[in-house]
Amino acid sequence: MSHEPIVEMRGIHIGFPGVKALDGVDFRLLPGEVHALMGENGAGKSTLIKCLTGVYSIDAGEIVIDGSPRQLAGTADAQEAGIATVYQEVNLVRNLSIGENVMLGHEVRGRFGISWRATHRRAKENLERFGLGHLDTRLPLSTLSIAVQQLVAIARAMVTKSHVLILDEPTSSLDKQEVSTLFGVIRQLRSEGVAILFVSHFLEQVYEISDRMTVLRNGRFEGEFLTKDLDRSSLIATMIGRELSTLAGEHEVRDGVAPGQREPLLVAENLGRKGSVGATDLAIGKGEIVGFAGLLGSGRTELARLLYGADRPDSGSITLKGRKTAIGSPAAGLANGIALSSENRRDEGIIADLSVRENMILAVQARRGWMRPLSKKDTDEIVDKYIKEFGVRPADPDRPIKNLSGGNQQKVLLGRWLATRPDLMILDEPTRGIDVGAKADIITAVQKLAEDGMSVVFISSEIEEVARVSDRIVVMRDREKVAEIVNDGTVSAATIVAVIADEEGTAQTVAALDVSDETFPGTTSTSTPTGTSTSTERSES
Template sequence: MPSTVVAELRDITIAFPGVKALDGVDLVLRAGEIHALMGENGAGKSTLIKALTGVYAIDSGTVEVGGRPRRFSGTADAQAAGIATVYQEVNLCTNLSVGENVMLGREVRGRLGIDWSATHRAARTALELLGLQIDTRTSLSSHSIAVQQLIAIARATVLESAVLVLDEPTSSLDRSEVEQLFAVVRRMRDTGVAVLFVTHFLDQVYELCDRITVLRNGRRVGEFPTAELPRRELVSTMLGRELARLEAIEDRALAVGAADSTVPVLRVEDLGRKGVIAGASLELRPGEIVGLAGLLGSGRTELARLLYGADRPDAGHAEVHGRPARLSSPRAALAHRIAFSSEDRRSEGIIPDLSVRENLVLAVQAQRGWARPLSRTQQDAIVERYMTSLGVQPPDAGALIRNLSGGNQQKVLLGRWLATDPELIILDEPTRGIDVGAKAEIQRAITDLAAGGVAVLFISSELEEVVRISQRIYVLQDRHIIAQVVNEEDIDVDDIVALIAEGTAA
């Protein structure tokens, strides 16, 4: 028997100046189903979510919730209609307690105002219904992002939501946290809630979701039962092309690489910082892509920051081109032609209120010094080269970078550092939170760099990605390098997982 339709969007069209973000898109959400919304960056996923949740007004089309036509003038209207949203960046009040957040706007009131004891009891009940044992009087800020997202879901139950929208909820979580989140989401589904799940992790779609809607270039390509859509077909549907590109990237990555006799661009021995990472020894050679693999918290980012001088080591030493070097600051690293792209592109990468042009030229200008401003001609040359070579969309250098998709923001950041003409570039999670197509383009750019003689240190939480494009892989566990693997055709993700699990080199 078909599930009851809870929310239905029909023929939704939304246009912005110069672009039609959605063009006649349909989406049907059913009670007791988890529905994945898939597509490349720029496909229209975020715009469709914002149409459903009242952030954007629609130009044409219809929205029905609970069988009734709706016209949302804001998020409060959508929430009143039973639509709750949990974002990648939790939008709760970290200065309040867990219970206050769960019950915000729904506090239990008595004759003298809010009855806080009853309010916290109601919050505990909501949490316990989802299998969560959390002290409701603790500060929200004292809990991890994963727990905060679970608390946001509990709040949705208090609001008696019929639709729960999860927008990239797992991008910053480790595997155990993902499993806890999924258990809560399945409980919500089993109570009859319609769940809309947006993610870039294909494994999670096939683990969790009952149905998939795919968008491409602002249009709906189709809706499919998950069990009837093979993974390769899903990717091809999202991209509009076959997976030969990814396979070609892998073949090329294995073909490039430095000769053993090449003097390393950077060599460190016993480099460490007390309480942060144990003494690490590694070397990075021209034309080589070296991967760092390990679980969340294994020390990947901490090691990268020491190599770049963002944090200062208190042990070990470094050599650049065989000569002792003191990488005591990012400026010192940049002087040695070492560039670093942070995993946190929002806080440590893009400057959201600046244009694409201004973000692209920022590192070169810093390298030159602010007393020697780049001319407009020099800026134009940088912008034209990297926007074209990296395929930044839309190709408007004057657009605010905050209005670009995550994948295109990441391309601008990559272009920013390439413009400094680095000999070594450290890329920390350069493909996190972006779609398969944008990942392929960035991976192609990385192999191009190595083919041109640049040394690349590549960090990713997706082991499959590390194995695909790295010639050598350093494996970390508990903030120690436990193994170095030469990547050959018979090496796969299971080999790296086994090393991490065993904690010693095989």
């Protein structure tokens, strides 16, 4: 790789009112390599990308593309310079067809205006490059899963034959299989000489795919490394400027309470909704952390939504603190002491144009009703408390939440839910798309909450995380609960993956696991060892 860099950024400075976002950052991209941009939330990764894609104009510094210095005054300039970008959240037009999305702005023209047939043919050719030739380009984009949409977005970005492809968190909503498909595409583009800038919070993925990495911290350049020369702990140390012990730790059995002996807070029987999740029995104890594990679309989110009232269940019942309770709306969920932090932070979490303060008090205020506004004093108390407790940066409650980084938005949302003092906090992917530091903060917070007696449902695609945090793990597959594993400290990601991956063969052990669940609310406590013993069986088979 002795080529000249295709992109070279030197001494990039950019500031927003009151903040120095980038402070003399250097960055270069070589053709035919995958270059990972690493850093915590707020380190300046997104800002640097936006400088390169022409969204922001830089205050000082130099951007050289293909040997010539460039002034990027807009995204069109960047595209013209051969830089294509696929953002974290898919930026496609959902109600146009797949083919129209791929070719938008590059429609093939015939004698009578746009030739749709030729356009769709070209779209198909482009998709074929990425193993998507089987798609019917005339179907609406919304018929595709998020993962496939992501690949379509890449196909669209590469229609212009760009030399540089920027992928900002492309894998955050993909499952393993989909990630490997994506990586196949990335490798293929790399071998064609495309320079790829890759941003991801999944360290394994970064190590799997990248050749080189640049680390940023607090808007400063920390160094450029060959991936093979920098091991994980050094990388993390560089990113956060401290050793991170929390990343390794095994699950510790907390406070010595065996799961079967916890007083039940919520018991769901036959809870289900057609087309979303099958009838499920579930019990959650006071102060217990219950993990939901399963692949995307396994029904883990759907089940959480039923518990909160985000969707209305059409079968079954919920008993809360010993009393049958109908939870048909989020307002009812909140009123009954349940809070749900959605996996979709952008569309279902933050209210983008409102300030940090307004976002934080919204749920408390909603529960009080609009006629009983929170006093200024109460508002400030809530806002100060959670900004401090979670270290929200910047600590300015009047800033619109959309201007915060993802991790900080997540912290504000956590504050929103905790301010309602829920008995049960459901966290759906609370750590998605945020950096290791913020991740550790959030996990520590979750554990502390449980210790203080709050029940927690913890959902994450990162199964290691579920294994580490949860006292008990509910495994979902194909919209059904398939197993429950009591975590006595020996359960690892591998154990859970084995349960998820298993098909018919282990129906028996699954049934055995279900027994432990049935005995849960009861007073006899024979359930503790079941989960582990079955899991050992499984890992041998």
